[in-house]
Amino acid sequence: EAGVTQFPSHSVIxxxxxxxxxxxxxxxxxxxxWYRRVMGKEIKFLLHxxxxxxxxxxxxxxxxxxxxxxxxxxxxxxxxxxxxxxxxVYFCASSRGQGxxxxxxxxxxxxxxxx
Amino acid sequence: xxxxxxxxxxxxxxxxxxxxxxxTYSNSASQSFFWYRQDCRKEPKLLMxxxxxxxxxxxxxxxxxRASQYISLLIRDSKLSDSATYLCVVRGSSNTGKLIxxxxxxxQVKP
Numbered sequence: 001e002a003g004v005t006q007f008p009s010h011s012v013i014x015x016x017x018x019x020x021x022x023x024x025x026x027x028x029x030x031x032x033x034w035y036r037r038v039m040g041k042e043i044k045f046l047l048h049x050x051x052x053x054x055x056x057x058x059x060x061x062x063x064x065x066x067x068x069x070x071x072x073x074x075x076x077x078x079x080x081x082x083x084x085x086x087x088x089v090y091f092c093a094s095s096r097g098q099g100x101x102x103x104x105x106x107x108x109x110x111x112x113x114x115x
Numbered sequence: 116x117x118x119x120x121x122x123x124x125x126x127x128x129x130x131x132x133x134x135x136x137x138x139t140y141s142n143s144a145s146q147s148f149f150w151y152r153q154d155c156r157k158e159p160k161l162l163m164x165x166x167x168x169x170x171x172x173x174x175x176x177x178x179x180x181r182a183s184q185y186i187s188l189l190i191r192d193s194k195l196s197d198s199a200t201y202l203c204v205v206r207g208s209s210n211t212g213k214l215i216x217x218x219x220x221x222x223q224v225k226p
Contacts, residue, residue, distance in 0.1 A: 031212055041218070042119070042218040042219070044216070056211055059213070091158060098212040103161050106158035109158055
């Protein structure tokens, strides 16, 4: 079974530009999560999709971030316009269910550098 | 105050040593608890869940003390391959899949 995949693996953009990150969850996983780790800090939750619906977006930092999951399959996270403090590693995770018994499987992350 | 606190280390130990990591969490309503392992520049991977009764998986033992809001991980007979960052992770409730991470504790096992 293929794992969670993310694209691109690295992205370097200038402040003010737009970047779109993509996540493909494990097939059959209705739950998709975005997390990020900024330098020197812990991994922090951004949001949670159940199929195409946003279940919890309490971790989204501001309206420069837009996440979508049209069709309930892959998801995109767009940052527009990017700021220096957006640099970090963006992880996507998926799980079959959201009950306590369901493990979240993480993708390899996208390393974003805003210069 | 952070929701999940860990000593970042690093912990430098020789092969064969026993090492223990601790973690505290602030939300007494937290429902489930985990230790994840993260290798350098890789994704976090679930190491083990943590139960109130304590649980063991080979050389790894995890303990939870709900009264003190404290979680521990014990690694016996350390191997070079145990070198990694160990993340203490808490989940709020069954209504949310949100995981709350500690900053991680770095372990370096030396020959």
